Amino acid sequence: MNTSKLLHWEDVExxxxxxxxxxxxxxxxxxxxxxxxxxxxxxxxxxxxKLSLTKGLCASxxxxxAMFMRILYDGVLKNAASLGASGIEEVKWIKPVRPGHVLRxxxxxxxxxxxxxxxxxxxxxxxxEILNQHDELLMTMENAQFLAVxxxxxxxxxxxx
Amino acid sequence: MNTSKLLHWEDVExxxxxxxxxxxxxxxxxxxxxxxxxxxxxxxxxxxxKLSLTKGLCASxxxxxAMFMRILYDGVLKNAASLGASGIEEVKWIKPVRPGHVLRxxxxxxxxxxxxxxxxxxxxxxxxEILNQHDELLMTMENAQFLAVxxxxxxxxxxxx
Numbered sequence: 001m002n003t004s005k006l007l008h009w010e011d012v013e014x015x016x017x018x019x020x021x022x023x024x025x026x027x028x029x030x031x032x033x034x035x036x037x038x039x040x041x042x043x044x045x046x047x048x049x050k051l052s053l054t055k056g057l058c059a060s061x062x063x064x065x066a067m068f069m070r071i072l073y074d075g076v077l078k079n080a081a082s083l084g085a086s087g088i089e090e091v092k093w094i095k096p097v098r099p100g101h102v103l104r105x106x107x108x109x110x111x112x113x114x115x116x117x118x119x120x121x122x123x124x125x126x127x128x129e130i131l132n133q134h135d136e137l138l139m140t141m142e143n144a145q146f147l148a149v150x151x152x153x154x155x156x157x158x159x160x161x
Numbered sequence: 162m163n164t165s166k167l168l169h170w171e172d173v174e175x176x177x178x179x180x181x182x183x184x185x186x187x188x189x190x191x192x193x194x195x196x197x198x199x200x201x202x203x204x205x206x207x208x209x210x211k212l213s214l215t216k217g218l219c220a221s222x223x224x225x226x227a228m229f230m231r232i233l234y235d236g237v238l239k240n241a242a243s244l245g246a247s248g249i250e251e252v253k254w255i256k257p258v259r260p261g262h263v264l265r266x267x268x269x270x271x272x273x274x275x276x277x278x279x280x281x282x283x284x285x286x287x288x289x290e291i292l293n294q295h296d297e298l299l300m301t302m303e304n305a306q307f308l309a310v311x312x313x314x315x316x317x318x319x320x321x322x
Contacts, residue, residue, distance in 0.1 A: 036225070036231070037225070037228070037230050037234075038230045038231070038234060039229040039234060039239075039244075040234065040238065042245070051247060052244075052245075053244050053307075054245070060230070061245075061246065061248075061249075062223070062227045062230050063227075065223050065226065066194075066197070066199070066223045066224075066227065067198065069198050069199045069221070069223050070197070070198045070199070072199065073198075073199060073200060077201065078200075084201070084203070084213075084215070084222075085222065085254070086253065086254055086255075086279050087244060087251065087252045087253040088222075088249065088251070088252040089251060089253050090248065090250060090251070090255050091248045092210065092247065092248040092249050092250065093246070093247055093251075094247075110263045113230070119213075119297065127175040129305070137307075141226040146214075
């Protein structure tokens with residue numbers, strides 16, 4: 001028996017949203033990330049950004065993904081028996097993420113299943129929303145999170161796939 | 162008439178792959194990104210990583226996305242009339258990205274269309290593959306890239322949507 005207190009696959013409740021965060025976005029961090037990875041004008045140049053489709057400086061979409069990951073890690077993954085993920089099904093960058101935004105994530109598991117090819121690995125299908133302090137929806141994301149199963153034999157008996 | 166030499170929507174050829182890169186992955190950069198955004202053990206702890214599903218230290222999937230973005234920027238976007246993107250349709254993290262990997266991106270436009278809601282904006286539907294120096298496929302990604310249209314009236318006449 002695994003006595004770990006970590007969140008395992010069995011502990012994830014389908015349909016119950018959880019909220020994680022806050023993460024404050026700074027201009028300095030927007031610049032630093034963008035200079036390293038995405039130096040498009042609307043992420044590194046305030047004057048040029050005013051003339052862009054985003055109508056002002058905003059974080060790289062990939063930076064927003066990274067900040068979301070940190071929110072998720074601090075909120076749940078650091079206390080979970082996480083086994084990572086094999087990808088992302090969809091990301092939508094809905095509104096620009098600005099300096100001064102305070103981000104949080106609202107996450108819900110929409111379905112659970114066991115991995116057929118690997119005993120002891122469970123999959124939680126997740127939908128995530130990233131909002132700011134004004135409750136504006138900035139980004140959505142869907143992905144499949146892998147988690148360790150606490151009792152694989154019992155889980156397999158209960159969750160026929 | 163826009164005389165810009167930048168790559169515009171009209172210049173994108175459907176079905177012709179382009180290869181961009183190289184980007185050398187270092188252990189130091191894996192650690193730095195992961196400590197900031199994704200401090201799961203297999204990204205920040207070499208010993209713990211050996212026991213993980215990835216069987217050794219590897220880059221955060223989000224870090225790989227960020228490095229891909231830099232490859233794409235240096236390879237094409239910095240000389241393109243890019244208008245950004247509204248999201249990602251799919252990311253698959255196929256194999257771990259390791260220290261010492263030299264990444265390149267192979268990108269192909271699979272379809273083009275004009276944005277109905279905004280004149281002068283074209284959409285290039287892209288498929289990207291990220292490979293290392295051993296030609297191992299590490300990540301795939303699909304997304305819609307927005308580009309400025311050089312001659313919107315002519316484009317609209319030729320590309321009825």
